[in-house]
Amino acid sequence: MIYEVFRQERKGQPFQHAGSVEAPDHAFADVYAREQYGRRGESTALWVVPREAIVEVEEFVDELNRNYHRVDGYSLKAKLKEARERVGSALVARDR
Amino acid sequence: MTEREQAFLEYVQSGGQVEVGDWMPDDYRAKLVKFIEMHGNSELMGVLPEREWILRAPTLQRKLALTAKVQDEVGHSQLIYRVVEDLGKPREQCLDDLISGKAKFHNVFHYPTRTWGDVGVIAWLVDAAAIISQKALLKCSYAPYARIMKKICWEESFHILHGRDVVLTLMNGTDEQRELVQEALTRWWGPLMQFHGNPIPKDDDPMYVWRIKSQGNEEARQQFLDGYVPQIWELGLTVPDPKLHENDDGVWEYTEPDWDELLSVVTGHGPKSQDRLDLRRRAREHSAWVRSIVLQQAA
Numbered sequence: 001m002i003y004e005v006f007r008q009e010r011k012g013q014p015f016q017h018a019g020s021v022e023a024p025d026h027a028f029a030d031v032y033a034r035e036q037y038g039r040r041g042e043s044t045a046l047w048v049v050p051r052e053a054i055v056e057v058e059e060f061v062d063e064l065n066r067n068y069h070r071v072d073g074y075s076l077k078a079k080l081k082e083a084r085e086r087v088g089s090a091l092v093a094r095d096r
Numbered sequence: 097m098t099e100r101e102q103a104f105l106e107y108v109q110s111g112g113q114v115e116v117g118d119w120m121p122d123d124y125r126a127k128l129v130k131f132i133e134m135h136g137n138s139e140l141m142g143v144l145p146e147r148e149w150i151l152r153a154p155t156l157q158r159k160l161a162l163t164a165k166v167q168d169e170v171g172h173s174q175l176i177y178r179v180v181e182d183l184g185k186p187r188e189q190c191l192d193d194l195i196s197g198k199a200k201f202h203n204v205f206h207y208p209t210r211t212w213g214d215v216g217v218i219a220w221l222v223d224a225a226a227i228i229s230q231k232a233l234l235k236c237s238y239a240p241y242a243r244i245m246k247k248i249c250w251e252e253s254f255h256i257l258h259g260r261d262v263v264l265t266l267m268n269g270t271d272e273q274r275e276l277v278q279e280a281l282t283r284w285w286g287p288l289m290q291f292h293g294n295p296i297p298k299d300d301d302p303m304y305v306w307r308i309k310s311q312g313n314e315e316a317r318q319q320f321l322d323g324y325v326p327q328i329w330e331l332g333l334t335v336p337d338p339k340l341h342e343n344d345d346g347v348w349e350y351t352e353p354d355w356d357e358l359l360s361v362v363t364g365h366g367p368k369s370q371d372r373l374d375l376r377r378r379a380r381e382h383s384a385w386v387r388s389i390v391l392q393q394a395a
Contacts, residue, residue, distance in 0.1 A: 002182075019175050019244040020182070024391055036171055037247065056117070 003029040004054060006047040007037050015047050097121075108237035108307040115239055116182050124306050128238055129183050131308050136176035137194050138202040143169045144372045145209040145218060154212060161258050165219065168251045175244045182240065195377045197364050202226075204287050206366025213276030216266060217284050219259025224324055225291045227252045228316050229309075237307035267331050274332075281328065282336045289337075289350065290358040292316040321348040 002022055006015040018037050023029035026048075033048045067073030097105070101121040114120055143166040150166070153159035177187040193199040204222050209215060230249050236242040266273040298304040298312030311319075321340075325348070328335060339351045364370065 002178075017243060018247065019240070020178050021174075022178060022181070022187075024393075028390070032174075036175060040251075042247075042250070 001025070001029070002051040003033065004049050004051050005033045005037055006049070007043040008045045009043060011044050015045070020051065021048075105306070109305075111235075111307075113237055113239040113242065125183055127302055127306055128241075128308060129180055129185050131303055132176055132183070132238075132241055133180050133185065133190050133193075134200050134202070136173045136180060136190060137199055138205060139169045139173035139176060140194070141201040141205045141372060141376065144375060145205060145207070145368070146215060148209055149212065149215045152212070153215075158262070162215070165255050165258060168255070172248050172251070175248070176241075179238075179241050179244065191380065195373055195380060197373060200362050203290055203358055203361045203366070204284075205372070206361045206369045207283070207287060208368050210283070211276050211280060212262070213266060213273075213278075213280035214283065216259055216262035216277060217280040219255050220263050221259070221281075221284065221288055221324060221328075222291075223252055223255040223259060225288055225316075225320050227256065228319050228323075229292065232309055232311045232316065235307075235310040263331070267333075277331075278333055281333055285336050286354060286357065287361075288320075289317070289353040290355070292320065293358075294355055318348055321350070322346070 001024065002020050004020050005018045007018045008015045021029060021032040021036060023032050029048050029050075033046050037043050037046055100119075101123075104119075104121055104124070108114070108124075146162060147166055150159060150162050153162050177190055180190060181187050190199065194201070204218070204225075209218065227249060230245055230252060233245045234242055234249065236245070263277055266277045293313040295314035295317070296312070298315070301309070301312060303309045304312060322342075325335060325340065325342075337351050339349060342348050360366070361369070364373070
């Protein structure tokens with residue numbers, strides 16, 4: 001069976017994919033993962049996960065074009081410019 | 097090349113990376129398998145020259161360090177074969193092809209280790225040459241391979257440290273010890289200069305075209321010379337190449353390496369090729385019972 005190994009370098013950091021090991025069962029996977037990714041104290045923790053247990057999601061279709069979820073849904077730059085120009089001309093008018 | 101293959105090629109050439117289940121052109125997959133399998137074979141065969149010195153190491157500390165290096169390299173081969181397996185070639189088949197002589201491994205592992213001086217020179221300079229190639233794989237277009245390379249490069253840096261320490265200790269010792277290192281360097285220089293392969297332009301190298309490697313052969317060799325020749329010289333060692341020097345523009349000139357020797361050695365005609373393959377064959381037979389028990393118990 002193939003096990004994917006994720007390692008955490010220091011407490012609080014994200015677990016990152018390191019590689020995979022092949023093992024006949026969980027107990028062997030534990031030993032192999034320790035040997036490959038923990039022998040020199042380079043990891044504080046490992047996640048050893050059977051590959052088939054991983055649900056992979058790759059397609060992110062935005063059929064409704066919900067741009068209010070995204071940065072590009074907000075065009076502040078042009079609006080801010082307009083606002084600044086408006087206030088600027090108002091100030092000029094007041095100072096007169 | 098189909099439109100899809102062309103798009104893939106442009107994707108990897110612009111720095112794109114590929115994951116395990118992604119679609120890839122057959123030619124790309126075949127090149128990956130060939131390249132990565134040879135790397136795995138080299139890690140596995142690379143422990144044999146050093147293994148011969150475990151029992152003869154001069155101190156307990158050196159014995160432990162050498163054993164750890166051997167363990168590291170075998171670990172690398174396991175990780176690398178795992179990557180090859182995901183590309184479609186099972187590890188058992190890689191091992192079959194290795195011991196039958198069908199598959200290749202790096203030239204430097206076909207030579208004898210005559211003295212403890214050779215052990216130092218191998219760990220220092222062969223590993224230095226190897227780490228230059230391996231660092232260039234950190235950017236490999238095949239991401240699972242690039243990721244395991246982080247761990248591999250990190251461990252190789254320990255080996256260089258170990259090798260340099262062995263060499264420095266000998267160089268600070270007696271005349272006889274210095275002579276051991278000089279003789280070893282003289283023996284290894286030819287194979288070291290052949291290590292990075294013939295200087296074909298990188299754009300003609302399919303491994304570069306697919307961005308499996310990120311640098312050309314000559315680039316790697318120049319980097320090796322640049323980094324290590326000054327370190328060799330400062331110890332009072334002589335590089336056995338009267339032509340070797342650095343030009344004003346920073347490019348190293350050297351005597352043309354013996355490419356015929358390289359070809360003959362990697363096709364199994366090196367001084368130790370057959371002995372080492374025999375040993376690997378016997379080891380595989382002798383350990384068959386362990387594999388069968390482990391697999392039975394787990395089933």
